[in-house]
Amino acid sequence: MHSTSILMTISLVLLLVAAAPTPCPETLILPRNADPVAQLLSIAPTAATCDGAPIPAECATASDAAGPIIDGFAKYGVGSAGEQAALIAWMVFESGEFKYNIHHIPTEVPGQGTRCMMGATFTGQYANSIPSLAAEAAKLTDPNAIMALVLPNPLSFAAASWYYTSQSQCVGVRDGLKAGTQDGYVAFLTNCVQTTLDAAGMRLKYWQAAAAALGLPQ
8 A cells, every 4th residue: 555655646746747837938038048148238238347337336237137137027927029128128228228226317206216217106016016015115105215125136127027017008018019010119118108219219229129139020
């Protein structure tokens, strides 16, 4: 009986392992066989170093950013290359190629920060969405103090994924982003981020670079 029980247990374990879902290949920066740091550097070349950064304490390199960005995609289910390209381009533009974590230009705005420079309403919502921070966030009234809770890199680089998957205004743009088209990206900026292409064309430049790095048709 004892040996039979062991064999049955082993068989059950093998069945469970075989039935376990394999990780979705689209939960990481694409393509899977590429170096994510090199991919980020092809989008944000100045992120190779923080030497000479205007505010060194806020600066992150591509090496610092890659893991938290990937983790954010996985946590919030941002699976397609088109969606990932849009969120990376958004972060790269807003943070000055990861040089800033707080909104400074042209002036500081209370509570506005993370790598995608969410406003105070959203940094507050984001902090409250994280179980380990919610109680502390609820005690605070200073928007800068609330924002500070989500500025560490693991949270700051995941903020764009949280925003994209939690805000109702972003639902309607998802199919366009998954298609990987420029029109889909512009619709994402207009309806989800609620902004427009900048006059200098840097938002579009960063998206084109991100699309190329992630293997989207050009």
